[in-house]
Amino acid sequence: MSRICLYLDEDTIKSALVKALRNADLDVITVVDAQMLGRSDEEQLNWSTQNKRVIYSFNIGDFCKLHRDYMFEGKTHAGIVLAPQQQYSIGQQLTGLLKLVAANSSEDMIDKLIFLNSYLKN
Numbered sequence: 001m002s003r004i005c006l007y008l009d010e011d012t013i014k015s016a017l018v019k020a021l022r023n024a025d026l027d028v029i030t031v032v033d034a035q036m037l038g039r040s041d042e043e044q045l046n047w048s049t050q051n052k053r054v055i056y057s058f059n060i061g062d063f064c065k066l067h068r069d070y071m072f073e074g075k076t077h078a079g080i081v082l083a084p085q086q087q088y089s090i091g092q093q094l095t096g097l098l099k100l101v102a103a104n105s106s107e108d109m110i111d112k113l114i115f116l117n118s119y120l121k122n
Contacts, residue, residue: 001105001106001107001108002052002105002106002107003027003101003105003106004026004027004054004079004100004101004104004105004106004109005026005027005028005029005051005052005053005054005106006021006026006027006028006029006053006054006055006056006097006101007028007029007030007031007034007044007047007048007051007053007054007055007056008028008029008030008031008055008056008057009031009041009044009055009056009057009058009059010031010037010038011057011058011059011085012056012057012058012083012093013030013031013032014090016090017090017093017094018030020090020094021094021097024094024098026097026098026101029051029053031044034047034051041057041059041062041063041066042066044057045063045066045070045077045080048077048078049076049077049078051078052078052106053078054078054079054080054081054106054109055077055078055079055080055081056081056082056083056097056116057080057081057082057083058082058083058084058085059082060082060084063080063082063113064082064113066080067080067113070111071111076110076111077110077111078106078109078110079106079109079110079111079112079113079114080112080113080114081097081100081114081115081116082113082114082115082116083096083115083116083117088116088120092120093116095119095120096116096117096119096120097116097119099119099120100114100116100119103119
């Protein structure tokens with residue numbers, strides 16, 4: 001079982017979060033690192049899947065639709081983690097993502113759509 005590798009989209013690339021995730025020894029790449037800044041959500045999901053990375057985004061509406069479309073069309077993605085924008089502090093996001101990575105493998109995440117709040121409940 002492989003450890004989850006994360007791909008943070010344009011909405012989630014706060015430098016403090018990226019630094020904290022990397023300091024926690026997580027494999028994290030951002031859209032800036034991948035030179036994907038400004039690309040469509042579908043291109044982001046395709047890139048993350050080709051590179052076996054779970055995408056983390058605040059863009060709930062578009063990624064829920066993409067997930068639904070992928071499932072309907074029989075396409076596979078590497079996993080999607082969503083959170084409402086401005087609802088969680090950097091610390092809360094870090095906690096949720098660390099719990100997610102500890103509880104799942106990259107194989108577990110295939111074709112999954114997960115909301116970060118499910119890893120923030122006591």
